[in-house]
Amino acid sequence: MNFDLDADQRDIAAGARDFFRGSASPAAARAGLEGGALEPGRKALADIGFLGITVPESAGGSGRPLLDLAVVAEQGGAVLAGPSLVTAARAAVLLADAPDLAAQLAEGGAFAVLDGPVDGSAPSVDAADATLFLGLDGGALVVGEGEVVPGRPLDATRGLASVRLTSRRVLAEDAGELWARARQVGAVVMAAEDLGGADRCVQLGVAYAQEREAFGRRIGSYQAVKHMLVDAWVGVEQLRSLVWWAAWAADCNPAELPLAASAAKGCAAASFERAASTLIQVHGGIGFTWEHDAHLFWRRAKVDRLLLGDEAEHLDAVARLAVAGALGA
Amino acid sequence: MDFDDSPDEAAYRSRVRAALEEHADELLRLAPGQESVDARMQEAEMRRTQRVLHEAGLVGVTWPREYGGQGGTLLQQAIVAQELARFRVPALINHIGMGMCGPTVIAHGSADQRDRYLARLLRADDVWCQLFSEPASGSDLAALRTTAVRDGDDWVVNGQKVWTTLAHVSDYGILLTRTDPDRPKHAGLTMFVVDMHAPGVTVRPLRQMGGQSDFNEVFFDDVRIPDAERLGEPGEGWRVALTTLMNERVTIGGAGTAIGAPVEEFARHAGERLPALDPDRQVLARQAVGRAVVAALGARYTGYRRLTVLSQGGIPGPEASAGKLAGTEAAQLMADAGVRLLGDEAVYAATADGDDRWQRTQSWLPGISIAGGTDQVLRNILGERVLGLPPEPRLDKTAPFSGGRR
Numbered sequence A: 001m002n003f004d005l006d007a008d009q010r011d012i013a014a015g016a017r018d019f020f021r022g023s024a025s026p027a028a029a030r031a032g033l034e035g036g037a038l039e040p041g042r043k044a045l046a047d048i049g050f051l052g053i054t055v056p057e058s059a060g061g062s063g064r065p066l067l068d069l070a071v072v073a074e075q076g077g078a079v080l081a082g083p084s085l086v087t088a089a090r091a092a093v094l095l096a097d098a099p100d101l102a103a104q105l106a107e108g109g110a111f112a113v114l115d116g117p118v119d120g121s122a123p124s125v126d127a128a129d130a131t132l133f134l135g136l137d138g139g140a141l142v143v144g145e146g147e148v149v150p151g152r153p154l155d156a157t158r159g160l161a162s163v164r165l166t167s168r169r170v171l172a173e174d175a176g177e178l179w180a181r182a183r184q185v186g187a188v189v190m191a192a193e194d195l196g197g198a199d200r201c202v203q204l205g206v207a208y209a210q211e212r213e214a215f216g217r218r219i220g221s222y223q224a225v226k227h228m229l230v231d232a233w234v235g236v237e238q239l240r241s242l243v244w245w246a247a248w249a250a251d252c253n254p255a256e257l258p259l260a261a262s263a264a265k266g267c268a269a270a271s272f273e274r275a276a277s278t279l280i281q282v283h284g285g286i287g288f289t290w291e292h293d294a295h296l297f298w299r300r301a302k303v304d305r306l307l308l309g310d311e312a313e314h315l316d317a318v319a320r321l322a323v324a325g326a327l328g329a
Numbered sequence B: 001m002d003f004d005d006s007p008d009e010a011a012y013r014s015r016v017r018a019a020l021e022e023h024a025d026e027l028l029r030l031a032p033g034q035e036s037v038d039a040r041m042q043e044a045e046m047r048r049t050q051r052v053l054h055e056a057g058l059v060g061v062t063w064p065r066e067y068g069g070q071g072g073t074l075l076q077q078a079i080v081a082q083e084l085a086r087f088r089v090p091a092l093i094n095h096i097g098m099g100m101c102g103p104t105v106i107a108h109g110s111a112d113q114r115d116r117y118l119a120r121l122l123r124a125d126d127v128w129c130q131l132f133s134e135p136a137s138g139s140d141l142a143a144l145r146t147t148a149v150r151d152g153d154d155w156v157v158n159g160q161k162v163w164t165t166l167a168h169v170s171d172y173g174i175l176l177t178r179t180d181p182d183r184p185k186h187a188g189l190t191m192f193v194v195d196m197h198a199p200g201v202t203v204r205p206l207r208q209m210g211g212q213s214d215f216n217e218v219f220f221d222d223v224r225i226p227d228a229e230r231l232g233e234p235g236e237g238w239r240v241a242l243t244t245l246m247n248e249r250v251t252i253g254g255a256g257t258a259i260g261a262p263v264e265e266f267a268r269h270a271g272e273r274l275p276a277l278d279p280d281r282q283v284l285a286r287q288a289v290g291r292a293v294v295a296a297l298g299a300r301y302t303g304y305r306r307l308t309v310l311s312q313g314g315i316p317g318p319e320a321s322a323g324k325l326a327g328t329e330a331a332q333l334m335a336d337a338g339v340r341l342l343g344d345e346a347v348y349a350a351t352a353d354g355d356d357r358w359q360r361t362q363s364w365l366p367g368i369s370i371a372g373g374t375d376q377v378l379r380n381i382l383g384e385r386v387l388g389l390p391p392e393p394r395l396d397k398t399a400p401f402s403g404g405r406r
Helices: A007-022 A026-032 A041-047 A066-078 A085-092 A099-106 A175-211 A223-252 A254-288 A292-306 A311-323 B007-022 B039-055 B073-087 B097-110 B110-122 B237-253 B263-276 B279-310 B318-340 B343-347 B358-370 B375-387
Strands: A111-113 A132-137 A140-144 A146-149 A161-165 A169-172 B130-133 B149-150 B154-161 B174-178 B190-194 B201-208 B215-226
Touching: A007 A066, A026 A292, A066 A175, A066 A223, A085 A099, A085 A111, A085 A175, A111 B358, A169 B149, A175 A254, A175 A292, A223 A254, A223 B110, A223 B279, A223 B318, A223 B375, A254 A311, A254 B215, A254 B279, A311 B263, A311 B279, B039 B279, B073 B279, B097 B110, B097 B130, B097 B154, B097 B174, B097 B190, B097 B237, B149 B174, B154 B174, B154 B190, B174 B215, B174 B237, B190 B215, B190 B237, B263 B279, B263 B318, B279 B318, B318 B375
Parallel strands: A111 A132, B130 B174
Antiparallel strands: A132 A140, A140 A169, A146 A161, B149 B154, B154 B215, B174 B190, B201 B215
16 A cells, blocks of 8 residues: 655655746736736746646657646645646647647647537636637547637636637547546646645645634634634545545546546535635635735635536536446445 | 555455455354444354454554564554455454553553453453543543542542443453542543452443443442552553553554445445436435545545555554544435435335344444544644644643632
């Protein structure tokens, strides 16, 4: 039994933490709500190699396991980085047989993966400033350019927009299974980003509860506050276990991926929302101001819980798969 | 990352499996759907089962060899626990003795006590219980009122203990008493080994809300305990009790074994019962099933992370308390969904064909949120010792117990 990160993965996490802390921040997420650019942005993510972690070496990527990408994504989530590594992970799966496009992806090409119909997509991650779109069109995987219709952002770091393809080229017929797997991989990486965000919420909440005083003592000493933070922390630790398991399954036991991905994404929706709500509540009045970072995590949580399948969809999938024997004997 | 055993672990596991197969005929095993056996009914079989397992080297895995143990690792103990569960062997009759009493005797007993007690405990020649909680001191254990008063070479004990698992079949117990009420509550305590067959010890079963009797209350009326049966110095009882409680956490928190039914059994039940529900109810029921499965898997894989710590030679820290908290919640979600999947039969204590697995679990789980550390005490431990939040101010740590509010 060795269910822990290895020394390499811990190094990768430490490097990613340094990179993201130096290149992105909740302040940028706040500025994004008033038109500011995403940070660190595609170019910086490409330059450090994060967009190509799971792209094969033959296509200019690093050819590393999804678990490595999940470890990096967690660190990005902690500072609300954009664009999302979900797009890189999902596109890398879809472009497995299109090395030229995969190379473009790793180099920072402005890709987005469209959910829903390609002639009027659902709000899709990182589509707002993308120029090349991957979509599922009648069972075929297509790539094309498109007309982008963003909505008013609740969380600007997700770059959500609807897209209508204006051109399309078929990359693979009968791509339904590939598409489903890419979406599961995307769900794992989003759960990893949510893990980073939720973990950061607990850290910030704990730090404030350790110093803020009310009624003559620090508020973290009150069980009403303490237990709220503990419940959020327990949720984060459960989520961490499910994210690691799901990423490991994608790499080493693909038959388990559908169950593990849905378990991780369903858990992420609830855990991140609870952690972000707790962060606001622990801070009291300052916690719901524009200046404070709490609402930026809360916004990410409120949006992510609905992307790539909401909690209800993933719980339903977990139930169906478990009943069908996906847990084993 | 790798969920398989290391070569050493795999070899150990296959030795454990072979030993269980070899002795299968001599072991008490649970029937399908059965979770525990009643020591009241099957005491002799339970003692024999432990003795056989001890002879096979599967009892006292982490105990030093000089006391009859195997000198093994915490991970080997976890492997044995997993394999015993897989082989449907019920909890051993001396699980309290091995998990808590024995380690306390090892740490604080005299050489004479260790020689007299430990090997017999592992063989289940003697069964042990832990006499800590009282009617007026549960979570606040240090507020206990059972007194021990020195009289010549003996101490004379009076008072009442409660929630004492296995007291009705026990030969010995570790007993926490107040020996100096004029000192602050934690400072006036002393621990003893008590002979449960001594005059003045009375054991009465407590019937729980589900109808079963896992616990007892124990009365002490002028029970004489020789001073040689003291564990640790007079007034050091709290420190001795902390040894016991830390071992309790290792026992309950580790191993990655589920509380209540395994999630696979829950999934099978859901598969059998879902099709019988109205289609619109099925949608709602699948939400409840999915939520419970996610909680159970989250608890399981978090348990695997703790097991990894053991595998690398570490010991479980206070974060193990999260395992009980999360495992209890998962068990509650599964029991609730498990009962509701029964449809109209969910309002009865058993189905028409007599199956009461889910109802029984439902009525047993409220106790799990309380026993071995309430959910709230666990949250305090996690908040203070893992997250580093400040403790509640306390008024009771410095004042003499006799002058404080009781």
